Amino acid sequence: MPMNPIPTLPLAAAAAARAALPLCATLSAALLAGCLASAPTVGGGSASPTTGSAAGATASGNSEHLERCNATLGVLRIEEDVRSPWYAHYYSRVGSTAPLLSLLIMQSNCFVVVERGTGERGIAAETARARGDEARESATRGKGQQVVADYLLKPEIVMNDKGTQGGSLGGVGRALPGPLGWVAGTASVRQNEVGTVLTLVDIRSTVRLAAAEGYSKNTNFSLGGIGIASQGALGGSAFARTDEGKLISASFVDAYNKLVVGLRQYKAQAVKGGLGEGGTLGVSGGSTAASKAVDAKKSGQK
Numbered sequence: 001m002p003m004n005p006i007p008t009l010p011l012a013a014a015a016a017a018r019a020a021l022p023l024c025a026t027l028s029a030a031l032l033a034g035c036l037a038s039a040p041t042v043g044g045g046s047a048s049p050t051t052g053s054a055a056g057a058t059a060s061g062n063s064e065h066l067e068r069c070n071a072t073l074g075v076l077r078i079e080e081d082v083r084s085p086w087y088a089h090y091y092s093r094v095g096s097t098a099p100l101l102s103l104l105i106m107q108s109n110c111f112v113v114v115e116r117g118t119g120e121r122g123i124a125a126e127t128a129r130a131r132g133d134e135a136r137e138s139a140t141r142g143k144g145q146q147v148v149a150d151y152l153l154k155p156e157i158v159m160n161d162k163g164t165q166g167g168s169l170g171g172v173g174r175a176l177p178g179p180l181g182w183v184a185g186t187a188s189v190r191q192n193e194v195g196t197v198l199t200l201v202d203i204r205s206t207v208r209l210a211a212a213e214g215y216s217k218n219t220n221f222s223l224g225g226i227g228i229a230s231q232g233a234l235g236g237s238a239f240a241r242t243d244e245g246k247l248i249s250a251s252f253v254d255a256y257n258k259l260v261v262g263l264r265q266y267k268a269q270a271v272k273g274g275l276g277e278g279g280t281l282g283v284s285g286g287s288t289a290a291s292k293a294v295d296a297k298k299s300g301q302k
Helices: 011-033 085-094 098-108 118-130 244-264 289-301
Strands: 053-055 058-060 075-078 151-170 182-202 208-229 232-237
Touching: 053 098, 058 098, 075 098, 085 151, 085 244, 098 151, 098 244, 151 244, 182 244, 208 244
Parallel strands: 075 151
Antiparallel strands: 053 058, 151 182, 182 208, 208 232
16 A cells, blocks of 8 residues: 655745744744743843842942942932822832832932832831830930932833734744644734833922933733644743833833933033023013013114
């Protein structure tokens, strides 16, 4: 009885299959492992952005991407706008940005961070207890010890696009060799992006001193479908959703680094006549120096 001939691929298809073998092996491993996703990036980097610890002017295990200051610039308060749409949207999903930013700022040695928000309520309660009748007497708990901030830092998440870019890599999983047999499926790539902004405000004057934008993205790979292997059925999805918190933290590191670099080159803005004294753009009939100059010029032209 003649044996059935072994099925063969056309030359072009065989060449394409051989070229796809390395990618097939990678995607197959991802399929079996359950997921495959790239690490979040800080600008052009890929290391984890929030690691280590901080204690005063020292830091340990912090990211090599984090900018540091040789001299501390002042005392800082982190102020989230809890009534803004971005806060209402993200708080239930990733929580407050203050702990993350506090760690980064302390590690950088650029500012001394004071406790505000929920921690401040605990401080107020302990202060009241210390001044009550039941507390032990202590010469170190007198008034006038709390430090007031010089600057305010406002964080904002301004953009978050999930899976807005991407496409299919084609049927690269259809001709896997060995025991995997023929796997029918497709691979796709999607990018996730986050944008953030940090604004530094002088508390005494309420002037915005500096602002910086941060950006982070990662790429997710998915491989799905169903195939028949020599041992039986093989199927499932390897799609890995982006860890939103890691993307946001990486974007804030990028924004903070840019803010520190900008502050190293800081030069105060100067307005003729002084800030808040009317500026240099006058109007006819106004009371500012610039406005009076406009009227004087008109009088001279008559």
